Amino acid sequence: xxxxxxxxxxxxxxxxxxxxxxxxxxxxxxxxxxxxxxxxxxxxxxxxxxxxxxxxxxxxxxxxxxxxxxxxxxxxxxxxxxxxxxxxxxxxxxxxxxxxxxxxxxxxxxxxxxxxxxxxxxxxxxxxxxxxxxxxxxxxxxxxxxxxxxxxxxxxxxxxxxxxxxxxxxxxxxxxxxxxxxxxxxxxxxxxxxxxxxxxxxxxxxxxxxxxxxxxxxxxxxxxxxxxxxxxxxxxxxxxxxxxxxxxxxxxxxxxxxxxxxxxxxxxxxxxxxxxxxxxxxxxxxxxxxxxxxxxxxxxxxxxxxxxxxxxxxxxxxxxxxxxxxxxxxxxxxxxxxxxxxxxxxxxxxxxxxxxxxxxxxxxxxxxxxxxxxxxxxxxxxxxxxxxxxxxxxxxxxxxxxxxxxxxxxxxxxxxxxxxxxxxxxxxxxxxxxxxxxxxxxxxxxxxxxxxxxxxxxxxxxxxxxxxxxxxxxxxxxxxx
Numbered sequence: 115x116x117x118x119x120x121x122x123x124x125x126x127x128x129x130x131x132x133x134x135x136x137x138x139x140x141x142x143x144x145x146x147x148x149x150x151x152x153x154x155x156x157x158x159x160x161x162x163x164x165x166x167x168x169x170x171x172x173x174x175x176x177x178x179x180x181x182x183x184x185x186x187x188x189x190x191x192x193x194x195x196x197x198x199x200x201x202x203x204x205x206x207x208x209x210x211x212x213x214x215x216x217x218x219x220x221x222x223x224x225x226x227x228x229x230x231x232x233x234x235x236x237x238x239x240x241x242x243x244x245x246x247x248x249x250x251x252x253x254x255x256x257x258x259x260x261x262x263x264x265x266x267x268x269x270x271x272x273x274x275x276x277x278x279x280x281x282x283x284x285x286x287x288x289x290x291x292x293x294x295x296x297x298x299x300x301x302x303x304x305x306x307x308x309x310x311x312x313x314x315x316x317x318x319x320x321x322x323x324x325x326x327x328x329x330x331x332x333x334x335x336x337x338x339x340x341x342x343x344x345x346x347x348x349x350x351x352x353x354x355x356x357x358x359x360x361x362x363x364x365x366x367x368x369x370x371x372x373x374x375x376x377x378x379x380x381x382x383x384x385x386x387x388x389x390x391x392x393x394x395x396x397x398x399x400x401x402x403x404x405x406x407x408x409x410x411x412x413x414x415x416x417x418x419x420x421x422x423x424x425x426x427x428x429x430x431x432x433x434x435x436x437x438x439x440x441x442x443x444x445x446x447x448x449x450x451x452x453x454x455x456x457x458x459x460x461x462x463x464x465x466x467x468x469x470x471x472x473x474x475x476x477x478x479x480x481x482x483x484x485x486x487x488x489x490x491x492x493x494x495x496x497x498x499x500x501x502x503x504x505x506x507x508x509x510x511x512x513x514x515x516x517x518x519x520x521x522x523x524x525x526x527x528x529x530x531x532x533x534x535x536x537x538x539x540x541x542x543x544x545x546x547x548x549x550x551x552x553x554x555x556x557x558x559x560x561x562x563x564x565x566x567x568x569x570x571x572x573x574x575x576x577x578x579x580x581x582x583x584x585x586x587x588x589x590x591x592x593x594x595x
Contacts, residue, residue, distance in 0.1 A: 136219045139583040140209045144389035144460040145595035147209065150522045153581040154178045155188075155245050157226060158550055159200040160574030163535055165232060168573065169193040170200040172228060172239055174246050175550065175569055177526075177581070185552075185567040189246035193237060194253070198230025199535060202578050204271030205588055206238075206278060207299065213325060213592035216275035221299060225251070226580065227278055229268035231534075232342060234259050234282075236268065238302050245582060252302055260286045262304040263295040267338040270320050274590070277305065281321050281332070288339035292318025294332070309362075313369030317356040320384055323364055325592050326391030330362040331414065333382045333398060344536040347442065351404065353377035359398060359414060361421045373423050375412060378404040382412075386458040386465070386587070392594045395483050397465055398423070399453040407431035407446060409453035411467060413483050427486050429453065432472055438498045440543050449497050452541070454533055455517050459524040460586050461595075464555065468515040470533060471541065473499045475515040475553065477561045489559030494551065495531055497541060503551060504565040513538070513546045519579040520555075520586040527553040527561065532575035548575045 141147035156175045162168045174189030193200070207221035226239040226248075234256035240249045260266060265282030272279045278297040284290050293315070294308040309315075317334035324331075334356020335341060340349050349355065357379045361371040375382060379400045387396035395415035402409060411427035431448040443449065452471035458464070458480070465486060467476040473496020478486040492515070493501040500510035513531030520527050530550045532538055538546045550569040553561050569576070580588065 137207070137211075137222050139223045140212055140219070141589075142209070142212050142591065142593040143595045144591050147522050147584065147589065147591070148460050148524065150583060152178075152523070153521055153583055153585070155582040156528060157241070157580045157582075158530065159203055159228065159577045160571060161200050161532065161535060161577060162196070162573070163538070163546070163575055165197045165199055165535060169196050170198050170230070171574055172200070172226065172248055173571075173576070174248065177552070179566075185569060187569065187571075189248060191239060191248035191250060194250070195233065195235065197233055198235055199232035200228055200577065201231035201534065202270050203228035203580065205273050205580065205584070206302075208273040208584060208589040210273055210275045210325065210590040210592065213275040218275070218299060223584065227271045227280070227297070227302075229271065229280065231267055231269060231283075234266040234268055254302065254304060258304055259295075263307045265293055265295055265307065267292075267342070269318075272322070272590070273588070275325070275592070278302070279308065279321070281318050283318055283335060283341065284338040288337065290316045290337045292316075292337070294318070294321055308367055309369070310367040311369055314372055315360045315369055317358075319356065319382070322385040322387045322396065323590065324387055324391065324394055325364070325590050327394055328364045329394070330364040331385055331387065331396065332360045332362065333385050334358055335381055335383060341534075342536060344540045345442070350380055353380065353404065355380045356382050358382065359423060371421055373414065373421060375400065375423060379410065380404060383454065384456050386456055388462050389458070389460050389586075389591060390462060390595055391592055393462070397456060397458060397480070397483075399456045399467065401452055401454060402450050407448055407450040409451040409469065411453070411456065411465070411486070415483070424484065426484055427467070427478065429467070429469060429476070432498075434498045440497065440541055442540050443497070452514075457518045457520050457587055459520055460522060461524060464524065466518050466520065466527060468518050468529060470514040470516050472496050473501055473514040475518065475527070475529060475561070477555065477559060479559055490561035492553055492561055492563055494563065495549075503549065503568050504563055505568040511547065511549060512542050512544065513548065517578045519581060521581060522584060522586065524586075525555055527555050528579050528581070529553075530576040530579060532577050535575070538575065546575050550576045550579070
């Protein structure tokens with residue numbers, strides 16, 4: 115019998131089919147990810163407002179418009195500790211696992227990595243086999259994080275090609291510096307601090323990368339002792355919060371360049387790089403300008419080997435009756451936009467900007483990155499406006515668009531209204547009445563609230579959102595579209 119017909123020796127292809135199956139939610143390029151199936155669930159972090167009376171929770175919300183439970187909470191897991199303050203969280207693995215220099219195609223997008231910003235504790239939450247029945251399978255205590263990294267007050271989570279990256283706002287004593295550390299992909303052990311040479315970097319917040327160019331970018335908020343008890347007005351007015359971007363050699367883990375946006379530009383927060391690995395640009399939001407309380411969006415890019423940043427969007431503060439303002443703002447007689455989150459669609463065409471103070475979600479066409487065009491504005495909540503949702507048009511809402519997430523096909527935009535417990539109470543002293551909503555994004559640039567999707571909670575404030583199978587800020591791609 116010829117070798118090719120020997121039944122005892124199946125082909126390598128057939129053997130491999132029984133050994134590895136790449137997670138179907140991993141895509142080599144952003145363009146292919148846009149063809150993914152629609153999300154059926156959203157995972158939403160819920161924080162206990164006072165950090166004392168109850169534990170935080172992770173919620174599961176049905177996002178399938180054909181389901182009988184559409185727009186309802188269909189699952190939850192309560193954390194076993196009180197005082198964690200869930201904030202940002204992410205997946206254990208994503209499309210970055212397909213990158214050619216550190217491939218891990220056998221990983222599975224299964225676990226949510228959920229740190230407590232206040233406690234520095236990390237929860238590993240299993241979403242499989244039943245996405246409505248979450249299970250905490252591992253807890254990493256803060257003492258382990260402190261001992262192995264020297265960092266505390268954990269913030270951003272990104273799945274990288276060779277591990278799970280996480281940023282931290284500062285040191286265990288509440289001072290600086292903040293930075294990045296790495297968890298192992300497989301057993302979630304804390305490996306250690308990421309930086310080999312941090313240079314002048316002291317403050318930390320978000321981080322992202324251009325994987326095709328071995329570049330990491332990080333941004334700045336402030337040290338824990340200037341954040342977790344609320345905004346410190348004196349620290350703000352003395353330009354004490356972050357106002358820089360930092361450029362790093364991703365492979366060598368060394369600081370290369372600091373880009374100062376100006377000391378009046380306070381709190382340089384969310385970073386959204388191009389999803390196309392051949393390009394070297396991205397957007398970052400600045401919460402407030404000391405000059406006039408405006409907020410802004412800056413474009414970073416590399417020209418002739420040098421990185422720089424330019425302001426491309428400015429959103430002015432709105433005059434307001436001081437009687438309608440919280441004590442922190444009465445003297446200014448104006449509502450600042452307070453840009454607290456931004457997001458970029460997978461085709462790099464649409465930028466969404468959350469104005470937590472004025473109660474606006476703005477949509478910009480950024481097909482030409484340095485010439486954004488405003489195409490639509492949704493109004494909901496706001497310090498003064500208190501704009502309602504169409505499902506309950508007679509109910510005034512507070513809070514404002516905050517964490518924003520976009521479906522992979524770019525057609526649905528999800529957002530919540532809680533920022534951070536102590537800051538919520540300063541800007542909305544009557545107490546954030548939380549909501550989680552969805553908008554429909556049309557190809558013509560319009561944006562409208564879904565009248566049937568309006569999720570609330572009386573026990574928790576809803577913060578970051580992750581979508582089943584991935585979303586626009588979950589994944590990095592190593593292959594051009």
